[in-house]
Amino acid sequence: MTFAVDVRDLTRAFGDFVAVDRVSFEVPEGEIFGFLGPNGAGKTTTIKMLTGLLAPTSGEGRVAGFDIRAQAEAIKQRIGYMSQLFSLYGDLTVEENIAFFAGLYGVAGPRLAERRDWALEMSGLGDYRRRLTGQLPLGFKQRLALGCAVLHQPPILFLDEPTSGVDPISRRNFWDLIYRFADGGTTVFVSTHYMEEAEYCHRLALMNRGRLIALDRPAALRARLTEPILEIATDHGPATAQALQGAPGVIEAAMFGRAVHVVVEHAASAAQALPAWLSARGLPSRGVTPVRPSLEDVFVSLVRLEGGVVAG
Numbered sequence: 001m002t003f004a005v006d007v008r009d010l011t012r013a014f015g016d017f018v019a020v021d022r023v024s025f026e027v028p029e030g031e032i033f034g035f036l037g038p039n040g041a042g043k044t045t046t047i048k049m050l051t052g053l054l055a056p057t058s059g060e061g062r063v064a065g066f067d068i069r070a071q072a073e074a075i076k077q078r079i080g081y082m083s084q085l086f087s088l089y090g091d092l093t094v095e096e097n098i099a100f101f102a103g104l105y106g107v108a109g110p111r112l113a114e115r116r117d118w119a120l121e122m123s124g125l126g127d128y129r130r131r132l133t134g135q136l137p138l139g140f141k142q143r144l145a146l147g148c149a150v151l152h153q154p155p156i157l158f159l160d161e162p163t164s165g166v167d168p169i170s171r172r173n174f175w176d177l178i179y180r181f182a183d184g185g186t187t188v189f190v191s192t193h194y195m196e197e198a199e200y201c202h203r204l205a206l207m208n209r210g211r212l213i214a215l216d217r218p219a220a221l222r223a224r225l226t227e228p229i230l231e232i233a234t235d236h237g238p239a240t241a242q243a244l245q246g247a248p249g250v251i252e253a254a255m256f257g258r259a260v261h262v263v264v265e266h267a268a269s270a271a272q273a274l275p276a277w278l279s280a281r282g283l284p285s286r287g288v289t290p291v292r293p294s295l296e297d298v299f300v301s302l303v304r305l306e307g308g309v310v311a312g
Contacts, residue, residue, distance in 0.1 A: 007061030034201030090134025105152035119147030139170030
């Protein structure tokens with residue numbers, strides 16, 4: 001198997017603070033590889049090392065067959081990179097942004113016209129080509145940034161939280177585009193903290209406190225959580241989750257949308273006991289239902305076992 005990304009014991013320290021701690025993984029060509037974790041987990045720092053923007057403190061890695069230490073410039077020519085800030089210039093028009101990034105990637109002549117037209121069509125911005133980019137809705141900026149990142153048709157695409165702040169419909173449309181790239185053979189490396197997006201990836205790497213705490217297919221990760229889960233419907237979600245932390249038979253309790261998911265030792269006994277426990281504390285519930293584990297449940301459980309998230 002040929003790997004688009006291959007890293008061993010990758011580490012990055014800033015003084016005494018270790019942002020990425022001996023991370024190892026491989027990404028096969030053509031895979032949609034998800035990097036999942038809370039803010040401060042080390043996702044962006046890892047991506048910066050893989051894209052040649054930041055030198056590792058120790059460890060080794062190869063991207064597109066090139067060494068991340070010695071051949072960073074060669075890597076930059078063979079990847080596309082889109083940050084959560086989209087890296088666009090608001091005072092340039094849509095067409096001018098495309099021309100600027102085409103120049104950076106050496107796309108010129110007849111190919112420039114072809115790739116410009118493709119980017120405008122892909123992003124749905126053909127009618128806005130002379131509009132200032134700063135005046136575009138966020139979803140349009142997102143698609144334009146993606147188009148600019150792949151003007152040179154790189155074999156590997158790095159997306160660092162590309163849907164942050166974007167509405168759910170725009171997020172889904174964006175993932176449709178990601179699938180199109182992967183179907184065409186592009187390796188897509190995407191970081192996110194949206195649990196529902198993680199389901200779209202072929203494999204997921206879960207990070208916390210700079211370390212890789214799990215790596216597998218979404219279905220396999222969900223299968224790891226063997227304890228039963230109950231969903232409690234309540235109008236007092238945060239207080240309910242907090243109160244359940246000390247309840248008998250409760251392993252973990254966390255918010256899940258407006259409800260609370262509770263990992264318990266025994267489903268039947270907990271389903272009977274927990275409503276009374278909450279009611280005695282002035283926290284009435286509207287129902288308790290057994291549910292299958294989601295990736296969010298798995299992540300909460302794994303992070304708890306690894307010492308919790310970084311505060312702040």
